[in-house]
Amino acid sequence: MALFVSPAYAGNVLPVPSVTIYPGDIIKKDWIVDHDFGAGGPMRGVAIDSRSGLVGKIARHTLLPGLPISTNAVGEPRLIADGQKVRVVFEQDGLIIESYASALQAGGAGDVISIRNLDSGVTISGIVQTDGTVRVGG
Structure with missing residues (x-):
């Protein structure tokens, strides 16, 4: 049975940590995975919505696996x-x-x-x- 996805719903896919990332860690590409939060997930603008906004940045707070990353949780190295x-x-x-x-x-x-x-x-x-x-x- 095929699942029909409305064209109006493109999903709410956000990059999330696959491991615990600690303050001061520089975020690596293989530490990030994409997760679809669906329509009820976090709003874009509140959470970082691209891997390029994360990789190479420094964690300001502890980032937990599977949870969206807020825009103020990372900074420049x-x-x-x-x-x-x-x-x-x-x-x-x-x-x-x-x-x-x-x-x-x-x-x-x-x-x-x-x-x-x-x-x-x-x-x-x-x-x-x-x-x-x-x-x-x-």
């Missing part, structure tokens, strides 16, 4: 570790100043982190760039 020496770049109106600082917290691309200037000891905030530098001011 940390490019900077707490205490790491980082290159700091200030750029404005064609002027570029580079220096080094010590990260006072970990951060991924786009995160605002606090850093301490190695020469002056002054604490400032900056935005982590995709290349691992921290952009300040400007």
Whole structure:
């Protein structure tokens, strides 16, 4: 007997963990499977709906097998570790100043982190760039 599925219902297939994923783990492709939650499942927009939105990201919370993953449960991998020496770049109106600082917290691309200037000891905030530098001011 064939099961008829209405064309109006395309399912509610979401990627879910196949294993327990702990905070700080970088999510691997083989840790994710697709699960059809049907019409009564979680709404899209509340849960991540594509594998590309998960693979390579870092878990912020414990992710349990078979459960949808909320959009705030994962983030970008940390490019900077707490205490790491980082290159700091200030750029404005064609002027570029580079220096080094010590990260006072970990951060991924786009995160605002606090850093301490190695020469002056002054604490400032900056935005982590995709290349691992921290952009300040400007």
